[in-house]
Amino acid sequence: MKNQLSALIDGEFVIESSEHLITSAKSGGELKSCWVNYHLIGDVMRGDAVMSQNFSNRVINALEAEPTVLLPNLAAIPSIGDGYRAATKQSGYKKFTKLWSVAASVAAVMFVGVMVLQQQLNKPVQLAPVEIALVAPVEKLAPVEIAQSVPTEYLQAHQAAAPNGNAYYIQNASYTEPKQ
Amino acid sequence: MLRVVCAVLLSVFGLTSFAADDPWFVLEKTAYAARELNYQGVFVYQNGKQSRSVQVTHMNSTGQEMTRNVMLDNSAQAGQPSEVYSRGNDIVIFRPQNQKMVIEKRRGQNLFPAMLPTDLQSVKASYTARIGPVERIAGREAQIIELVPNDTFRYSYKIWADTEFGLLLKMTLLDNKNQTLEQIEFNQLSMLNSQDTNWFQPKIDASKSYVMEDATAVNHVNTNWIVAELPTGYVKVDHITLNVPGKTAPVDQIIFSDGIASVSLFIEPITKGMHPKMGHMLIGSTNICANVIEGYQVTVVGEVPEATVMQIAKAVSFKKQTASNK
Numbered sequence: 001m002k003n004q005l006s007a008l009i010d011g012e013f014v015i016e017s018s019e020h021l022i023t024s025a026k027s028g029g030e031l032k033s034c035w036v037n038y039h040l041i042g043d044v045m046r047g048d049a050v051m052s053q054n055f056s057n058r059v060i061n062a063l064e065a066e067p068t069v070l071l072p073n074l075a076a077i078p079s080i081g082d083g084y085r086a087a088t089k090q091s092g093y094k095k096f097t098k099l100w101s102v103a104a105s106v107a108a109v110m111f112v113g114v115m116v117l118q119q120q121l122n123k124p125v126q127l128a129p130v131e132i133a134l135v136a137p138v139e140k141l142a143p144v145e146i147a148q149s150v151p152t153e154y155l156q157a158h159q160a161a162a163p164n165g166n167a168y169y170i171q172n173a174s175y176t177e178p179k180q
Numbered sequence: 181m182l183r184v185v186c187a188v189l190l191s192v193f194g195l196t197s198f199a200a201d202d203p204w205f206v207l208e209k210t211a212y213a214a215r216e217l218n219y220q221g222v223f224v225y226q227n228g229k230q231s232r233s234v235q236v237t238h239m240n241s242t243g244q245e246m247t248r249n250v251m252l253d254n255s256a257q258a259g260q261p262s263e264v265y266s267r268g269n270d271i272v273i274f275r276p277q278n279q280k281m282v283i284e285k286r287r288g289q290n291l292f293p294a295m296l297p298t299d300l301q302s303v304k305a306s307y308t309a310r311i312g313p314v315e316r317i318a319g320r321e322a323q324i325i326e327l328v329p330n331d332t333f334r335y336s337y338k339i340w341a342d343t344e345f346g347l348l349l350k351m352t353l354l355d356n357k358n359q360t361l362e363q364i365e366f367n368q369l370s371m372l373n374s375q376d377t378n379w380f381q382p383k384i385d386a387s388k389s390y391v392m393e394d395a396t397a398v399n400h401v402n403t404n405w406i407v408a409e410l411p412t413g414y415v416k417v418d419h420i421t422l423n424v425p426g427k428t429a430p431v432d433q434i435i436f437s438d439g440i441a442s443v444s445l446f447i448e449p450i451t452k453g454m455h456p457k458m459g460h461m462l463i464g465s466t467n468i469c470a471n472v473i474e475g476y477q478v479t480v481v482g483e484v485p486e487a488t489v490m491q492i493a494k495a496v497s498f499k500k501q502t503a504s505n506k
Contacts, residue, residue: 002386006384030386033389034386036389036390037384037386037389037390038384040283040390040392041283041382041384041390044272044283044285044392045265045272045380045381045382047267047268047270151446151468151479151481153422153424153425154444154446154468154479154481155463155466155481157422157424157431157433157444157446158433158435158442158444158466158481158482160286160289161287161418161420161433161435161444162289162435162437162442162444163289163290163297163417163435163437163442164289164290164291164295164440164442
C-alpha cells in the first residue's frame, strides 16, 4: 500500500484504481502519516516552499479565533436584496460578497500574522538600549571568565554558515544529539 | 563514460597542461573536478578524537550538481543514518532524532571533496602554494600541494590531488607547529559511469514522522556592527541574525573568510541574569574568544589561530547612528 501511495504521489500510479489508497489515507492511521510525510519529503527535495511546522493548525486556530465581524453584513444582504431580486444580479453580488468576506478574513489572518512577525522583529531593537542601560555596569564590575561552558549553538551556527563545511560531519553526528 | 570524462578534462585543461607543475593550476583543477565529475566514495573525517565515515555520491548532470552524503557511523542512534542531499544552492538534511526524522534546510556550503573555491584569488593573496611529493591515497596516485600561510592569522593546509582526475583525495589542516588538527580523506573512490539519478531520494522510514526544523536564521544585510581592523586577508562574506533557543534577543552572526578558512562573530545584548564572558578557549581545532563590548557579549569562533579570533573580538565596535537617523 505504501509503495502504491508513493507511486501515486509521484504520478506513477493509475488514478482510476487509486480509490482504496485515497480512502484509507483519508481515514487516518499510518497511511495518512505516510501521505503527509511523502509530500513533505517531496516538497523539500524539489526545493518547493515548505510551510513551517503546524502551519495548517495555526491557520485553522487563527481562523477560529477570528471575530466574525463580516458575517452580519452578509446576513443582511438577502433581506435588503429581496425587493430587488428580479431586477438585479443579486446572486452574483452575493457570491462576490461571500468571496470577498473569505478574502477579507484571509487578509485579516495575514495582517495579524504580519503584525505578530513585526512585533517579534521589532522587540529586540526596542529592548536592547534599555537592557544595556540596566546591565552596562556589570561589565565594569566583574566580567565572568569563560569557563567550561561551551556555547554549543554558536559552534553549530558557525559550522552551518561557514563557506566550507568540513566540521559539519562531526557536528551533525554528535552536537545535535542532546537536544530534546 | 570514463573516456568522455577524460576527454572533457583534457579539453578543459589540455591547453594549459604544460603548467602541471604550477601548484595553483593543480588546485584549480581540483576545485573544478569535485564539481564536474561523477563519483562515489567513502571518506573519513577526523577532528581531535572524533572521526566519522561518510559515503558521498556526486553527479553533475547537464550542469546541475547533485550530491548525497550518508553518515555511516551513527553512534547511539540505531536505525536510519543521517543523509544530506544537495542540489544547486540548497542543502537538505534528514536526521533521526528519537522517534522523528528531522528535516533541515540550509544554504549551500563547499563540502568535501569540493572544499576549495573555484575562484582562488583570495586564497592566493593569503597563502603560498608549493608542490610536494607524490603519494598514494585510496589506491590513487596523488600530488601533494602545500598551502602555507603568509602570516600568523591562518593555519596551513596540505592537499592531495588525484594526478589523473584532479579530484581532492585528502586534506589536512595543520597548526603552526605542523601538527594535524583536522584530516579528511577518501578511503575508497570510484568514478560513476551511469547517468541514473535514482539514488537522489531519501530512504524513507515509514515508522517515523517527518518534521521540518523551524528555521533559525533570517538573512539581514545592514548592520551597525563594524570590525575596525580585520586580520589581513579576511573579508565579510555574510551577516545573519539567529534566534537561539533560550535567548530572548536574536543573535547577530557575521561571517568572515579568507577564501578557505572562516570565522564567525556572534554579538548579543547582555540581558538581565546573563553572565558576561571573557577569555579564550580551544575545542578541537576551534578557537573561541569571548569579549564584552558596550554592553554586548561578543563571541568569535573559528578553525583559525588564537591571534585571529582575539583580534576580531577586540576590534568590534558599534557604529553609532547619527541623530538625524532617529
